[in-house]
Amino acid sequence: MKKRLFIWGGVSCLVLLASIVISISMGAAQLPISQVWLILLHQIPGLSEWITVTWPESSEQIVMKVRFPRVVLAVLIGACLSLAGAGFQGVLRNPLADPFTMGVASGSAVGAAFLILFGLQITFLGAWSTPVVAFLTGLLSLWIVLGLANTQGKLQTETLILSGVVVQAFLGSLVSFMVSLSDQTVNEIVFWLMGSLSFRGWAFTYVLIPYLVIGGMVLVSYARSLNLFALGERQAAHLGVHVDRTKLVVLVVSTLLTAAAVSIAGIIGFVGLVVPHLVRLLVGPDHRILLPMSAICGGIYVLWADTLARMLLSPTEIPLGVVTAFLGAPFFAYLLKQNKRFRKR
C-alpha cells in the first residue's frame, strides 16, 4: 500500500509541478519555461544566491504578482473540492455525491447574490465581504441539512441526501429570485455563480491553506474508517468504527473545505464529482491513496481548466465553472462507456 502511495503520489506531484510551471509561462506575454523555473527557484531562500538574475524585472513581476498566485489558488481550490468530493462519496457511499450535495453551494450563492443585489460587496469587510458572507451562509445551509436529517441522534444516509436536495432546491429558487430582481446587476451574480479566479491575490491563498492542510489531515486520518464504510455501515460498526461520529466529522470537514473554496472562487461544478471517480479508476478504492491523490489530481484539473479559461478567448475570460464542466462531462461520459469495472459499480 505504502509503495503504491509513494509511486502514485510521486508521479502526480511531478505532473502537478510541471503543470504549474507550464501554466505560468502561458499568457498574453509568453515567458520561456526555463525562465519561469529560475524565477521560482530564485524565491527559495537558500537557493537565491546560486542563481544569477538573467531576466527582466517585468517578468518577475508578472510571475510573482499575477500568474503564480492565481495558479496556486487554482491548485488549492481544485484540491479542496476534490478532497471534499471524495469525502462525501466515501461517507455517503453514493456515486452521485459531490461537494454540493449538502446544499453548501446554494447556501453560499444566496449570501453572495444578496450582497451583489444590494451592492454591499465592499461595505463591511472590503474585498472580503463576499467570501466571508458566502462562507457563513454556506455553513448555515449545512446546519439546516444536518438538522433536517437528524432523527434521534442518527444520521441516515438516504435522509441526508434527500435533505441536501431539498435545501438546495429551496435556496436555488431564492438565488434565481434575486437574479430576476436585479436588472442591471444580473451579470455580476450570474458570473459569481459560474466561478472565477481572476483578481484574487495571495491573501486568498493564505486563507485556503489552513483549511486544506487541516481538513486533508483529518480526512486522511479517517481513511481506514471510510474503507470499512465501503463494506457497509453495519460491517464498519462491527469492526469498531464509530459510525455516526465518523459520518459527522467527514461531512462537516468536507463541507468546510467546500465552503472555503466556493466562497473564494464561486461555484465550480463537476470537479468534486468527477476527479474522485477518475482517481478511483486509476488507483482503486482504498481511501488511504484515494484521498491524497484526489487532492493532487483535483489541483491539476482546476489548474488546467483555469489556464484554458484565461487563454482560449484572451483577453476575455471564460467562467471557470463553464470550462470544468465542459471538459469534464464528455471525458467522464467517455470513461463511463469504456470501463467495464466502472459500469459495475
Added chain:
Amino acid sequence: MINVRNLQKSYQDTPVLHGIDFCVDKGEFFGIIGPNGSGKSTLLKIISGVIKADAGDILLQEKKLHSYPRKELAKILAVLEQEGLPPVGFRVREVLEMGRFPYQNWLGEEKQDVASLIDEIVQMLGLEHLEERTLDQLSGGEKQRVALGKALIQRPQVLLLDEPTTYLDIGYQIQLMDIVRKWQKTTQVTVIAVLHDLNLASLYCDRILMLHRGKQISVGAPKDILQSDRIEAVYGTRPIVMEHPVHHLPQIILQSQV
C-alpha cells in the same frame, strides 16, 4: 461468557423482545431459531452492540456490554452477516486486513506481525487463489468465505452468525458451517448463530434457543427443542421429526398440507 438478563426491546411501542434470559458458556455453539419476525435478528443486533435494549442487561465476561469501548468490543466479538460483502473494488487480501482494524493505531500500524496470521486463515478457508481478486469478481459463496475470514482475523472470543447460510447452496452451507465448527473446536471460541434452517441448527448447535413473537419459548439441546408439537405451535406447520442415521440428531422433514 455471555449472560443475557431479562432483555426488553420495543420499536415505537411495539414490543419485539421481552423477558429474554439465558447464558452462553465459553466454547459453546449456541443457536437461536424462530419464525420470521420472532425477534431473532433484533436479539443478535443487541448482543453485537449495534442497538441498545430498552431494559435488561447483557454481560460479556462479567462486564456490561455497553461499558466496552467500540474497538475493545470488536476485539472480543465479531459478526458474520447474511448478505456478506458488497461488490466493491477492494482485493480479498485488503478486505481480510480490514479485520485488524480494532488492533491498529491511528496510523494503521500494529505491533504484531499480521501477514502470517492472514496467511494462516487464507489457507484454512482455501482462499489462496482468490487473494488478488477484487470482491466484485467473486461468487456469493466465495464472498461469504471472505467475510468469515475477515471475522476470524479479528481474533474474536465470541463469533456471532446472522443467518450466514441464507444465500448459499447446500455445498457451501455445509462447508461454511464445518469451517466454523472446526475452528471453534481448536480455539475454544463461543459461537452464537441465528439460523433459519432447523436441520443445520440441529447438526451444529450444542444448545438452541427458540423464540416466538419476541418471547423465549425454551432453551435446550436440539433433541429437546426440535419436537413436532413445539415446532407446530411456533411455526404453524407440523413436520415429521426423525433421527439422523449418522449423527443421531433430530432432523425435520416437511409435509405439504394439501
